[in-house]
Amino acid sequence: MDRTFVMIKPDGIQRGLVGEIISRFEAKGLKLVAARFERLPEGRVIEQYQEHLTKPFFASLKSYIMSGPCFLMVWEGRNVVAIARSLIGATNPQEATPGTIRGDFGIDIGRNVIHGSDSLQSADREIGIHFRQNEPVTYTRIDESIIYEY
Ligand code: IDP
Ligand code: MG
Numbered sequence: 001m002d003r004t005f006v007m008i009k010p011d012g013i014q015r016g017l018v019g020e021i022i023s024r025f026e027a028k029g030l031k032l033v034a035a036r037f038e039r040l041p042e043g044r045v046i047e048q049y050q051e052h053l054t055k056p057f058f059a060s061l062k063s064y065i066m067s068g069p070c071f072l073m074v075w076e077g078r079n080v081v082a083i084a085r086s087l088i089g090a091t092n093p094q095e096a097t098p099g100t101i102r103g104d105f106g107i108d109i110g111r112n113v114i115h116g117s118d119s120l121q122s123a124d125r126e127i128g129i130h131f132r133q134n135e136p137v138t139y140t141r142i143d144e145s146i147i148y149e150y
Contacts (some may be wrong), residue, residue: 003033003074003136005126006088006117010068018071018106021031021114024087024101025075029147034127034136040065046117046128048119060110065089074127074136078148108150 008021026032040048045065051056075084089100093112096103106113117123127136 001031001075001078002080002120002123003076003127004084004123005115005130006075006084007072007130008071008073009065009111009113010070011064011111011117012105012113013071015105015113020105021101022073025073025084026081028076028077028087029143030075030080030083031139031141031144032073033076033138034072034131036072036130037069037070038072042066044129048126057084057110064110072130074131076136081117081120085118088114088116093109108128 006025008018012018022032042062045062046053049058049061049065052061055061077083087101089096089102091102091112092109093102093106094109096106098104101114102112117126126143
């Protein structure tokens with residue numbers, strides 16, 4: 001099974017979307033293995049968005065992410081990285097397909113509600129930034145034997 005890092009951003013928290021978003025991941029059949037509610041320190045925001053450090057929007061991205069608490073999660077499942085990205089939708093909510101989280105709940109690219117890792121390698125890196133190695137919990141969900149064919 002693969003793991004991915006998903007984070008509800010401060011706008012998602014302020015708009016009361018935590019339950020709605022978690023419900024979508026749960027209903028899909030993905031398994032929650034770690035979660036934390038916190039305001040991110042600057043160092044971890046910089047690490048998280050390392051690839052965007054030199055972009056013109058980096059300063060506003062950093063202050064957006066640090067503007068309030070976030071809800072950080074690790075989700076597990078077969079092909080979970082791609083599945084989470086498809087539940088989340090395109091980066092720009094204006095272009096995101098209705099039915100996706102960004103397509104249903106956002107308008108501006110700088111207020112796009114949620115983050116999801118873009119590859120297995122990014123997922124490993126991002127989980128390592130925010131969670132201790134022993135923090136994600138290994139357990140069996142009772143419906144796994146019917147969600148997966150094999
Ligand atoms: P992603 O979150 O869909 O992976 P990335 O291109 O990795 O998208 O960008 C990371 C985050 O930076 C976006 O989710 C968004 O919050 C912010 N961002 C990206 N491009 C822009 C932009 O052009 N203006 C403002 N914020 C942006
Ligand atoms: Mg990205």
